[in-house]
Amino acid sequence: MEYSIIELQEKLKYILPPKRFIHSLGVQYTCANLAMRYGCDIQKAQIAGLLHDCAKYMPDEEMLTLCRKNFIPVTETEEKSAFLLHAKLGAFFAENVYNISDKDIIDAITYHTTGKPDMTLLEKIVYVADYIEPSRKRIHGLKKIRKISYDSLDEATYLILESTLNFLQKESTREIDPRTKKAFEYYKYLNTH
Template identity: 35%
Template sequence: MSYTLDYFKALAAENLTEERFQHTIGVEAWAGKLALKFGLNKQAAALAALTHDLAKQFSLADQLAKAKEYNLIYYPEDLDHPQVLHGRIAAYVLENEYQISDRDILNAVANHTLGRPEMSPLEMLIYSADLTEPGRNFPGVDKLRQKLYHDLSRGTLACLEHTMQYLKDNKKVIHPLTLLTYKDLKHKLSI
């Protein structure tokens, strides 16, 4: 069966809270603008945006159980912070239940929370659009949007820096994958 963007939008509406659905629609809209700006596939961006939080509605216990069942635990920190697993679970579901085979879309969904070294432009776009979509309202978000719209890589680096500072300020653990992502992107941009 071939699934349409409308199908995935309806799936999101059915499975997410109204607030989470509005966030998802915001990510889709912002990702679409960014995709056009940077010459990326708008359909791929829309699909990744509509499905990035597909597993977010699962309880943390269910997310952890599914991640274990699907062999998606890659770091010890994943066990302590199962909320970071919903992207990997969503990508697994897309691939195995909906036969989505585009690796770039699956990676964008899987890595939208923590990032990863060697992120593709689509991965950077979804990672950053998730943080900066129009419904987000926090100090500095407008500046992040401007940086992102000007330069996808540097904007993504700014989003990573913002996220790490937020976690540090709130005495939360910075996942090692986010640190690796930051170091990788910073190194690439300094060359």
């Protein structure tokens, strides 16, 4: 059975902590805006945005256990920085709990945290919307990135990858996923050549 967006919202409301739920709604609506701007399927973008953090409510240990139980491969980086797992676990939940069969939506959820080189339009929309949605505050350069998001999605993707890597290198002890570095190199080249 396929759920409507309202039904998906109602389910998430009971599972996610309130702030995470508000963030998910913000990403849903921002995905809708970006889909209108760039000619992507609005319904798909909204569902991907709404569900992108659907696994982000449990401790790291529980995510690791659930991945093992469901035969979801865990990389070395994910083992050390288990918060990364909410992306692939979220994709798993989208498919198996929320009955999403659309591969484009599943992929957009899978790659929303690390990004990757050569993302699809939907993947970029979710990646960018996650960063710029209205309830995000106090991120350096956010105002500028919000504006650029509606001028060039590729440039916004590049700037978000750059600022995420800067943050991870300077202010965090979190392990950096090699996919994020590769994504950064890809979008840097794309935007500077």
